[in-house]
Amino acid sequence: MGPRFFKNGTIVSFDKVTESIKVLHNASLLTSDDGIITAITTQPETLVLPTDTEIIDVTDKIVCPGFVDTHRHTWMTAYRTLGSNIILAQYFSWVSQMSKARNSYSAEDIYVSALAGYAEALNGGVTSIVEHAHHNWDHDVMMRGFDAAVDSGARIWWCYDIMATNESFSGGEQTKALLDLAVRHRSTRPDSAVAFGLAWDSLSFTPPDQVEPTRAIIQSLKPEVITVHTVGPGPWGSGNSPTLAHSYALLDSPNPPWIFSHGGFVTESDRAILRSTDNFISITPESEMHYGHGQFSCCDIQDQAALGIDTAFTFSGEIFTQARIWLQAERARRYNAALKTAIPDRCPMTVEHAFLLATRHGGRAVRRDDIGVLTVGAKADIVVFDGESPNMAGWTDPVAAVILHANVSDIRHVLVGGEWRKRDGQLILKEGQWEGLARRLKEVAIRVQEENRTPPELPDNIWGNPLTTPEVVDIRRGKE
Template sequence: MAKYLLKGGTVATFVQATNKPRAHKADVLIEGDTIVRIEKNIDDEPGVEVIDCKGRWITPGFVDTHKTVQGTITPEEVAIGQLAGCLDALNNGTTTMLDHFHAAHTPAHAEASLKATIESGARVVWAPDHLSSNTQLFPTLEFAKDTETLQWQRAKLTEWGANGGRLSPDGRVLLGLAYDRLGNGKEHVVPHEELLAEARAIPAQTITAHIHSAEQVLLWRDPGLLGPDVLFSHCCGLAGHTPLDEEAWRALKDSGAAIGATPEDEIGMALGHGLVVFDAVERGVKVGIGADTASINGGDMFTAMRFVLQDARHKEQHRIRAAKEALPFKYKYNSVDAFRLATLGGAEALGLANIIGTVEVGKKADLLIFDANSVNLAGADDPFSGIVFLAASEDIKFVLVAGEVVKKNHKLVREWAPVARELQKRAEDIRQRWPAEVLEGAWKKWYDANMN
């Protein structure tokens, strides 16, 4: 059992019991996958590897509550896309993610994704999408027979869930379910209640879906499908503050369901009325943030934290100026609020706050060690504002997941060059099969049929 002593650093974390941020000097002792002591001046012991943390910040790993790691076509492309996406997340300090996996076209696709996920070393709630409508945009991805596809997906769900949803021996990878079929206007051969009951009997860690409107939330509420294991992505349509929106907010709060917001792409893709992250905070609805699809925007949580915070400040300024009020001395939300969303908030949204999301005794050792003497951070005296406003992946010297060092001295432990070569080769294969003009035409056809 590996043992590490993180010595002489500054621990920056929320404290779960008080829900307050705390930054303090302390050593952190890790045994196996667990934090066992956090105290000043812990003595070295034989068999313990000491990591010098003087001039460094020790924080929880980031939790990404909505990520589509990849969505390519063949099982081989799925495998390299999945591995590269998970390693990219780890390099950027994301130790846990909810992967809304769209590419479960065949059992081979799904198994390739799962194998690569486990191989990456990340902590992942792996949620294959049940007959994802996103996979029906192009002919080669279209399900010929929903009934046939549903049959193998249900069988695989039972197989994957045989160990209570633990997909890796150490429980680092857990089974979830992505379910975008409710309310998409298609005929369903099996009732939603039956399919979701099967997932919950496993139990799947998280049931997730893309949700954009209050009407969609209520489609889940009315048949009693909401619950604390449900996480809805985006929910930007709830920013309208209509009576129907407020009804949906109450349904989320009463059921314990959560929201996984992705600030950068929600703004860039104009998803609804705007970001709803702090609307959720103010209503007591669990909420975390994420990066979504790395092929659309960056995959790091630093950008997500900055987007969500500055969006909230912009809205505050707009409201105050419209009301002709004086600008406040301080903003309502600040860096610790964004930091919480990316750590403890995300852990709560995934139902994992009992094991991750804070640096506390008894939690899993999913940790980041920042070099506070770096070019970006040397001028910062507060780790929370430093991480939210100034930090980048280059400032993360170590990343640990379940006590395993996956990034050391600013570099991934897993050799990246072979992964990059394979990724680039597979990407070029896809470009040859799907030239830009063909994709543009296919998307235009879909757009004209669905958006006009």
């Protein structure tokens, strides 16, 4: 790999003392041959570069930390555009791992779909991903999904979700396969960017006397993070709440960090527990708006929140876009509340807050101070934006430029642990070429979507909770 020197750019670094962004103009950054940031300086002449250092001129460019996605399901990429108007009440029986649509995927299809999903993430500057791997209905499907993570070149916490009720691949068989895989991978790939986590979506359905077996799995697997979906309480039911997990003594040290995905209805008790145990929710802004999860109280725990994508087949797959959506949604919500009585006298959320949710808070969610920041000693996960594109030119504030003006085509370079994953606007896959992968994805997507084009009828209820019809928009002239 060799050391790399990014010369004369604007670096969006991080001040550990103030926990805030520190912008350095006309600055340079040096990475080591093992993928660590070793220097950030505005006086490059004071550095003695190793003789084999590669020098990359980043004049007029914005150098950012890699973005962190704390919730994603990459195996579903082949569904892209199938669910343009899907709602969450349809999702479970139509396209989820519990639906018949899963039978349309071979193990190789899962590999292609997941690998393309990781490529999309890297192309959009997402260097770290908490993968909620719920392709859990078949041994080979499970393994090929993991292979895609390894072959992607992204930094991944691979959190397999054991589905005990699966008849074709039992919970016991899944557990053994997962533990064996972890032992084998850790022994043969000790420097891998793929770490093991665990997803535990069955938590709320686990009787108290059955928690200990899963605790034993945690002790054996030693996951770096545990993640669950939580969409309750409220109309979705109680769900996998922080309060429930805490009642089983699962959140306090020395347990690994927990990420509660969505959290649109987290209670005051949940929020207090998240703060006291230093655990996080993953807000997936576009997903929750698209599907209708609800975003009622997640806005009250943003000090313990990071951002995620969820099912990228339905919408955009880059985190800085999610930060933009969340920022403007939060501004609108708080402005609207104020406007009921008076005119707002300040902006309720800053672009820096949005940037930190997309970067530093993702690192905090997995308890890694070397992820989601550009500091000496951090991983060399780096994204370089072109500051002279038509939509970026004229910027003076690099954080505002990225959060409010950038698009994926502005990303010139992406590195993970100092390794090129995108250079001069072109993806560099760890395995193969994008053109070949794109062709394979297209073949899988056409077949899978054709077999599952029509959604099943809506059920009468979801987990015993009734359905209702929202007010429907009609934009035709003369319609109220």
